[in-house]
Amino acid sequence: MMQDLKVAQVQRAVENFRVKGDFLTANPYGSGHINETLLAKCRLEDGSELPLTLQRINTDIFTNPVQLMENIAAVTEFLRERIQQEGGDPDRETLRIIRTFDGYPCYRDPDGNWWRMYSYIDNAFTLDLIENPQDFYQSGLAFGSFQRRLADFPADSLHEVIPRFHDTIDRFSQFEDAIALDPLGRVSQVREDIDFYRRYEHLAHAFADLQAAGKLPLRVTHNDTKLNNVLIDADTGKAIAVIDLDTVMPGLAMNDFGDSIRFGASTGAEDETDLSKVSCSMELFAAFTKGFLEGLQGSLTDLEIELLPLGAQVMTYECGMRFLTDYLLGDNYFKIHRPQHNLDRARTQEKLVADMDDKFSQMQQIVEKYASSAGSRL
Numbered sequence: 001m002m003q004d005l006k007v008a009q010v011q012r013a014v015e016n017f018r019v020k021g022d023f024l025t026a027n028p029y030g031s032g033h034i035n036e037t038l039l040a041k042c043r044l045e046d047g048s049e050l051p052l053t054l055q056r057i058n059t060d061i062f063t064n065p066v067q068l069m070e071n072i073a074a075v076t077e078f079l080r081e082r083i084q085q086e087g088g089d090p091d092r093e094t095l096r097i098i099r100t101f102d103g104y105p106c107y108r109d110p111d112g113n114w115w116r117m118y119s120y121i122d123n124a125f126t127l128d129l130i131e132n133p134q135d136f137y138q139s140g141l142a143f144g145s146f147q148r149r150l151a152d153f154p155a156d157s158l159h160e161v162i163p164r165f166h167d168t169i170d171r172f173s174q175f176e177d178a179i180a181l182d183p184l185g186r187v188s189q190v191r192e193d194i195d196f197y198r199r200y201e202h203l204a205h206a207f208a209d210l211q212a213a214g215k216l217p218l219r220v221t222h223n224d225t226k227l228n229n230v231l232i233d234a235d236t237g238k239a240i241a242v243i244d245l246d247t248v249m250p251g252l253a254m255n256d257f258g259d260s261i262r263f264g265a266s267t268g269a270e271d272e273t274d275l276s277k278v279s280c281s282m283e284l285f286a287a288f289t290k291g292f293l294e295g296l297q298g299s300l301t302d303l304e305i306e307l308l309p310l311g312a313q314v315m316t317y318e319c320g321m322r323f324l325t326d327y328l329l330g331d332n333y334f335k336i337h338r339p340q341h342n343l344d345r346a347r348t349q350e351k352l353v354a355d356m357d358d359k360f361s362q363m364q365q366i367v368e369k370y371a372s373s374a375g376s377r378l
Helices: 007-015 065-085 133-149 168-181 191-199 202-212 253-264 282-296 302-306 308-329 341-358 360-373
Strands: 022-028 036-043 049-056 114-119 219-221 230-233 239-242 249-251
Touching: 007 022, 007 036, 007 049, 065 114, 065 133, 133 230, 133 239, 133 253, 133 282, 168 191, 168 202, 168 308, 191 308, 191 341, 202 308, 219 253, 249 253, 253 282, 253 308, 282 308, 282 360, 302 308, 302 360, 308 341, 308 360, 341 360
Parallel strands: none
Antiparallel strands: 022 036, 036 049, 049 114, 219 249, 230 239
């Protein structure tokens, strides 16, 4: 258990949720870095043990845990209805919030800690690394299905838990402010990198202008579409649920697609220093795209599908620009493990953006191919 958490605190938290049984143990669980996750166990009347996922919410990141949990509760309840309508198993195919005895989706203890509890989904696992294209296909299928099931959800009813999260124009403005400020005198060392992000400034406006013109619908977006946020069934090897819904907000479908590609289809690590190892794998791009479009089952507009390749480029550009901005300001946001860590990260994203430029027509052809086979009109 985390050193600053006492057993009595955890037990008190568990006992405030609607759980039948007596608290037994709680131990650290998973590889998440934001919230503290514990696998708690309670003993039921028949002597069996009930595993539960207990989390202490990081209120430094999520400053309004009530709004955070209102989002998650609304989305998971909607998903459960959709899954039941499709004949699925809502207890395995989405998160199930366990409410407090007062009926709330979270609990604030006397020490000011905020807690939440989910049912534990057993016989399932997550992957931190793509072992083969099939893994990435399953990830795409899961996130596509997530979009499809939430297509009729009123996205504008969700709280923006991290304001302007994918406002790329605002990110570019922050980038320019960092250059002008130059608090550590680093600008002179990275002129070529600055020129790169300025040269691709059009990517910052790619979606905002279309959205302002009313051509892109607001969707429920996950905003953290990494491989390890998909739960895989241990028996079948198939994706069963999208997890970690903390950043579920109103957004654009292309951003969720693009962030998956940015991270998952790269042939090199995010902080690789040998840029010759970094490219966008068309095999992995195709695997994810196939799964994503199959999961969608035609629930996006033709324009949204057409813009998916651009989504990959925009998200890669935005992330790289954020890395470079943080480097110029003194590495205050992203954790670093060496002096030029954020600069290295920015440069891998530059390489990917440029590589996507070279392969853009291939990416478009892949999207058209799988959109056609999945029943979309492209």
